[in-house]
Amino acid sequence: MRAIRLNQPREFVQVQIDAPAAPGPGQALVRTHRMGICGSDVGGYLGKMPFFKYPRIPGHELGVEVLAVGPGVANIKPGDRCSVEPYMNCGKCFACRRGQGNCCQTLEVIGVMIDGGLREQFLVRADKLHPSTKLTYDQLALVETLAIGCHASDRGDSKKGDHVLIIGAGPIGLATLEFVRLTGAEITVMDMVPDRLEFCRRVYGVAHTVVAKGDASDLEQLNTITGGDRYAVVIDATGSNRSMSASLGYAAHTGTVVYVGITSGEVTFPHPVLHRPELNLKGSRNALPKDFPRIIDLIERGVINTQPWITHRTTFDRVIEEFETFTRPETGVIKAVIEVA
Template identity: 70%
Template sequence: MLAIRLDEPKQFRQIAIPEPERPGPGEALVRTHRMGVCGSDISGYLGHMPFFRYPRIPGHELGVEVLDVGPGVANVKAGDRCSIEPYMNCGTCYPCRKGNSNCCATLEVIGVMVDGGLRERFIVRADKLHPSEKLSFEQLALVETLAIGCHATDRGAPTDGDHALIIGAGPIGLATLEFTRLTGATITVMDMDQGRLDFCRETYGIERTVQFKGDGSELARLEEITGGDLYAVVTDATGNVKSMSNALNYVAPTGSLVYVGITTQEISLPHPLLHRREVSVKGSRNALPADFPRIIDLIERGVIDTDPWITHRTPIDKMIASFDSFTRRETGVIKAMIDVSGVS
């Protein structure tokens, strides 16, 4: 059976692996149809992802088909199209008992800590499958990305009329934008790439965009937009240490700063400013189980339109040759999608 493994940074290899066993109790056998390329996949490829363990079969943004189920499985059946919630939690540790399974003490994310979906078929816990009768495999593969933004928005909790700033207009920033706009907040998006800002304006009607130039002009522009108040919620989706260290400057007094991007470097925050403004600094990790059916329903009802997201597509047999281009902004990638189903 065909799989593609990332042996070390920038070293993909096509390999043959054994067919999976029959699913056991509480398990399902699934076929991968689509895999979305995530920022975590790109960071793992570049060697910047702190949680990535090599060698690894990537793939956690997945649209899959259920082929078989094991004993005791009632939530899905053979033939169902599903999105996978890729966070394998223990269910018994302190955060799991509190309902925060995204922060499980022994959490293993498929495609990051354990092998993922860039293979033809594999076994997965059936409780992590979220079915839809209406969505395509590509749409189902986008649910996990959207879930990251959904949870990040919930962490910041902007409300109607708040000024909310999203830094970074990549897939996670856009996912945060999707859910922030549902709160009624007044949104500003900041990015270094004018093309991505144009995408936000043309696709989502975001009138307030700021190109970050690093010369201090962006702070003046953000103050102008907010009438000097700055932002009740700032979400940094860049994973860039300089951006993350600078983001506190944009938070209004008593506001919240949410880090959804990940860096391996130390973030530096000026304590007098943090203290004076009484800012809440929050991390946002993964998503919660309830986010997945919520997002599937929003896509099914047309509240979220996934069509503009996918800018690049590649079959699995061309993936290795194409992948490096997905890491470069000049290629215009928003979301790349890999067709895994065309293998023999």
């Protein structure tokens, strides 16, 4: 069976692996139809994703078809189209007992810590599959990206009329934008790439955008937009330690800063920046099981329009030669999708 493995940063190889066994109790055998390429995949390729373990078959944003189910499986059946919740949690640790398996102490994310979906078939826990009778495989592959943004938005807990700053207009920033807009907040998006900001204005009608320059002019523009109050919620989706360090300075007194982007560098700030305004500093990791059916329903009802998302496509046979282009924002990539089957 064919698979693509990332042996080490910047070294993809196509390999032949054994076909999976028949599904056991609580398992399902699935065929990968679509895989979305996200920041974690790019970070793993570039060697900048701290959770990535090599060698690894990547792929956690997946639209799959159920081929067979094991004993005791009732939530899905062969032929179902599903999105995959890729967070393999233990169910027993402190976080899991509190209903937060997204940050399980022994969490293994498929495609990051254990092998993922960039192969023809694989076995997965059936409780991690979320079916839809309406969505395409393309749309199902987008659900996990949107779930990251859904959880980040929930962590920020913005209210109608709040000024919310989203830093980074890549896929995770855009996914966060999808859900922050549903709260009725007044949104500003900041990014270094003007084309991404134009996408936010054109597709989402974002009134306030700022081209980040990394100097005092950034804060001047943000102060102008908010009348000097700064932001009730700041969500940093860049994965840049420099941006994450600076983001605390954009929050209003008593505001909240959420880190959804991941960095392997140090995030530093003088303590009064956090203490004086009594900021809430939060991490946002992965998503919760409840987010997946919610997102599927929102797409099915047309509340979320996935049509503008996919800007680039490739096939299984062309992934290795084309992947490098998906790491460069200047190519205009928002979301690239691999047609696996």
